[in-house]
Amino acid sequence: MTVAPVLTITEIAERLEADIRETKDAKFRWSRPTNIWASSAGHPCDRCKFYEIARWDDRLPPRPGLQALFDQGHLEAAASKADIEEAGFQVIRAEEPVNVLVRGGRHRLISGRMDFYVTGKWLGRRQIPCEHKGLSYGRAESIENWRDLITAPQIWLRKYPAQMQLYLLMQNAEEGLLALRGKESGQIGFLPIELDPAYCEGILQSAERVYDALDANLEPARMKFDENVCPSCDFVHICAPETEWVGHPVIQDADLEGHLVTRAGYAEIVRTYNATDKAIKARFERVEQDGTWRCGDWLISRTTNKNGVWRTQIKEAKS
Numbered sequence: 001m002t003v004a005p006v007l008t009i010t011e012i013a014e015r016l017e018a019d020i021r022e023t024k025d026a027k028f029r030w031s032r033p034t035n036i037w038a039s040s041a042g043h044p045c046d047r048c049k050f051y052e053i054a055r056w057d058d059r060l061p062p063r064p065g066l067q068a069l070f071d072q073g074h075l076e077a078a079a080s081k082a083d084i085e086e087a088g089f090q091v092i093r094a095e096e097p098v099n100v101l102v103r104g105g106r107h108r109l110i111s112g113r114m115d116f117y118v119t120g121k122w123l124g125r126r127q128i129p130c131e132h133k134g135l136s137y138g139r140a141e142s143i144e145n146w147r148d149l150i151t152a153p154q155i156w157l158r159k160y161p162a163q164m165q166l167y168l169l170m171q172n173a174e175e176g177l178l179a180l181r182g183k184e185s186g187q188i189g190f191l192p193i194e195l196d197p198a199y200c201e202g203i204l205q206s207a208e209r210v211y212d213a214l215d216a217n218l219e220p221a222r223m224k225f226d227e228n229v230c231p232s233c234d235f236v237h238i239c240a241p242e243t244e245w246v247g248h249p250v251i252q253d254a255d256l257e258g259h260l261v262t263r264a265g266y267a268e269i270v271r272t273y274n275a276t277d278k279a280i281k282a283r284f285e286r287v288e289q290d291g292t293w294r295c296g297d298w299l300i301s302r303t304t305n306k307n308g309v310w311r312t313q314i315k316e317a318k319s
Helices: 009-027 046-054 066-086 146-151 154-171 197-216 254-265 265-283
Strands: 090-092 096-101 109-114 116-119 128-135 177-180 188-194 291-295 298-304 309-317
Touching: 009 066, 009 146, 046 066, 046 197, 066 090, 066 177, 066 197, 066 254, 096 154, 096 265, 109 154, 128 254, 146 291, 154 188, 154 197, 188 265, 197 291, 265 309
Parallel strands: 128 177
Antiparallel strands: 090 116, 096 109, 116 128, 177 188, 291 298, 298 309
């Protein structure tokens, strides 16, 4: 009888992680849309929305970890509902289907499901429509106006206002709330959003163009290249925007993408650091004397190397 080798704790950790990742990724399947979904209606590219229906099975394979993100979103939405109910309110009409017809025929539909409505306590019988989103990197706490999302660099953020606006339009509601849960903080905030008929009309006109293209079986024109949209599009390999970017291999790695987003968030901090570091060292660039000076809680030292080059070093004083 063969005895299985005893795994080290490091090997156990690695195999557990790998098995869970593989199980998550195996669950994922692209759905086949038969009409435009409200969650996609705010995408700025008509061609992308055309491909989602006409060539849905030509999408790039889902990037690793995508199912885990979706599952996490469901857990966060459930946690937010629990927080709302714990505070004495009621969560009702969850996942209620909503639809709107686009001009040109009954087959031209935008469909979706409102996440939930909040009522009860001091709201009385008033029912407030809510769409829930989980946001990371402090975005949930930093967004002050729903219109800020329209011009956000991240394409998924740009689609949120259109989705909620369409839900308000479908329900003949004048106002509602985007429920934003901070993934790091665990706190839920509510962003007021009022119906904007002009903004809705632009979304509906885009949908009309997409349905015209579907009826004619003719791809819409490419959108103007957007560095925040085109490279990460699921259909970039068949659309190929005419830019110098085309031809570069696509990396679908949620962990890497997260690090890149975090890196971009620190860009201004790095610029500030470099500018102040340069200003401090400029004060000492003419000092050709070994020594250390104290300023507040900081020590500034001047030393020279074997080649006679002077250096300024800065460190925090220990006491």
